[in-house]
Amino acid sequence: MKKMNASIKAMLFSVAMLPLAALAEDKVVFKSEVFQEVTVTEDGKSATKLVPAEKVLPGEEVVYILSFSNEGDSEARDLVINNPIPEHTWYRQGSAFGAGTQISVSVDGGKRYGNLIDLDVTLANGEQRAATFKDVSHVRWTVNYALQPGKTGTVSYRAVVQ
């Protein structure tokens, strides 16, 4: 609960304090890209590779890759990446990845985070059931390291088009 309060407060603060934050502008670059995994056959060998997601049908999977680079000259710290699962997709269970990060998910719109198996969903009648991948609303990566100048980190997850 403490973490949640801190992060909400931080967001509000950053919006309110936009002029001050401008001091640190152009320091960290944050990019989201979406890919599809395709199987290609080259020289008689089949291999999977990622191509930009351009022909996507219901039931197919896309890969979101989020990359963050420090283009400034001092380290950035306490990095937390938060990604609401896009509408019309489901989070692919266990697909979130990020070296040097702690990964947690939310099934209640970002109020509470944890491991999916530990989370419950409250039904309309007040009863609770175990959460499934279809309930995941957010994925969060808490980066364990400080991002040094000139360095880039990436995290990723997969989603299935409903």
Add this chain to the structure above:
Amino acid sequence: MKLNFKKIALGLVLTGGFAGSALAAGTAAGTDVENLATLTFKAEPTGPDLVLESSPTGNSTVGASNGESTDFVVDRKLDFEVVTTDTTLVSVLEGDTAQVTTFTLKNTSNDTLDFALAALNRASGSMTDPYAATDSFDVTTATMSIAVGGSTQDYVDNLAPDAMVTITITSDIPDDGITVANGGVGSGDIALVTLVAQVAEDDDGSGGAATPGALIAQDSSGNAAPGGTAASVADDPDAVQDVFAEDDVEGNAGSTIAARAAVTHNFVANGSGRFDGDGAGTDVASNGQFAATSGYIIEQPELVVTKESETVWDAFSCSVATEPTDSTADVDTLCGVGTNPKAIPGAYVRYTLTIQNNGNTEVTGASIADTVDTDTLLVVGPPTSVVVEDGDEAAVDPIPTDGSSATDLSLSGITIAEKDAADGDDVIVITFFVTIK
């Protein structure tokens, strides 16, 4: 503000039940799927938390609404299925009209579509699906018609994702007037008919009229419908692109398109207008078409009657002096061993009627009448014999009533079982005497 709005929207979705809201056919074609992530960090150890939104090319401007979502458009999955709901071949008689086979078409695409339909009169030859049946005759092609939901039309209009319609093929069964024994079409013969559905655009947006839209002749993945040309279309994340996703159908050569010339299909005809059944024209997956086969089986009795005559007794040639009383006895018994009866006035002639049912349906209540030649007189009463040979005795029930007069043989109430390889065929043999005037 964009971020806040998104959070509110998500909250509403959660209240309404987050999971399971999608259709089985999936997210509608053309839907934009947007992803926007946030990165929170500190630029200085004691500084404020900075919030940075993602963008497809990389955003470095801290603060809400400075990012840009990473989007792709859900493309159009053209997927559908045709199945027959007939669980057996439809039983018909030769000459029957307006006989109905029934199918369903389900749109499992993620878009509303039209479909053009064709009814095929299948070629002679065996098929494994759905009845492992062997086609051996054609229905009257000119009279085949297609109806959708009871309305005679050869297209389906505005079929929504996950929606299903019932489609019928109505056919007339020819009567060639020739028995199976003589090489004609008859009992046990099968005509298979196939319904082909070709995916088409839902055209109501442009014309409004309830007509089939333009056939979708190719997709954006290099697949073509029969008659179409495969097109290589560059992937475009911002445009809705078509992908044929339907399955293939059982592979067998087809026959005449009866209903819709606009639909070409890849079942191959030979030069005579019938199809050769060589399997060359097989459907493939992802060609914008789906087909299912049902059919008709002729189930009717088919009686074959033969009549033979034999002179069995005369008063001068025979060593047996008494007139015959058993129509089933042989000539040696009736006339005497080594004798040779002649067809002279007063002689007895035996007629043997043999009746066999080569059909696949039992005959009940059959009547047999025979008017004898005016130069002869029927010997009425007990000498007339009715027996069943080589078959199931119980099939002749009730025992025929003999209503014969001096000039007419009349038998009624005869049951003749269908041709049955398991216990042999019923052969009804009727023997009676006439005397020559």
